Every structure is written in C-alpha cells, then in structure tokens.
Amino acid sequence: MRVSKNIRRGSLIDDFNELVQLAEDRCAVVVYMGGSHFVRPAAFMLNWSVAQILRTKIYHALPIKDDTESNK
Numbered sequence: 862m863r864v865s866k867n868i869r870r871g872s873l874i875d876d877f878n879e880l881v882q883l884a885e886d887r888c889a890v891v892v893y894m895g896g897s898h899f900v901r902p903a904a905f906m907l908n909w910s911v912a913q914i915l916r917t918k919i920y921h922a923l924p925i926k927d928d929t930e931s932n933k
Contacts (some may be wrong), residue, residue, distance in 0.1 A: 863925065864898045865914055866925060867924060868891070868893045868923065869922075869923050869925050870920045870921075871891070871922065876918045881907060883921075884904040887904070890902075890922055891917050891920040893917070893920065900922055
C-alpha cells in the first residue's frame with residue numbers, strides 16, 4: 862500500500878526490540894492511527910509510552926523505486 866509519494870507500507874512490526882533497532886539505524890516507520898497512515902522516524906515512536914505503542918499498528922516504511930529515471 863502506497864503511503865506517500867516515495868514510501869509504501871511494509872510488514873507489521875510486532876516486536877519492541879525491532880523498533881529499537883530501527884531507531885538505532887535511523888529508519889522511518891509507518892504508523893496507522895485514526896484511519897490514516899503517517900510516516901514517522903522510529904526514534905520518535907520510542908518517546909511514546911509502552912501502552913500506547915502496543916495499541917498502535919506500526920509498519921516498516923519501504924522506499925518506492927522510481928522507474929522513470931531508468932528510462933532516460
């Protein structure tokens with residue numbers, strides 16, 4: 862599912878340690894809240910309470926490769 866111009870939603874993150882590792886690697890995540898998708902840094906999510914993180918759906922953010930550059 863495409864979330865923004867150059868990011869699509871990946872698999873669900875269900876392990877807190879994986880979220881910590883993504884924050885250390887300075888990666889982005891896709892957060893599903895209130896019927897909308899938001900792209901946020903993984904480190905931003907670590908500032909939330911554990912209860913709030915557990916009831917929020919957090920997905921991997923995957924880049925969309927632009928095929929128009931390869932056609933030039």
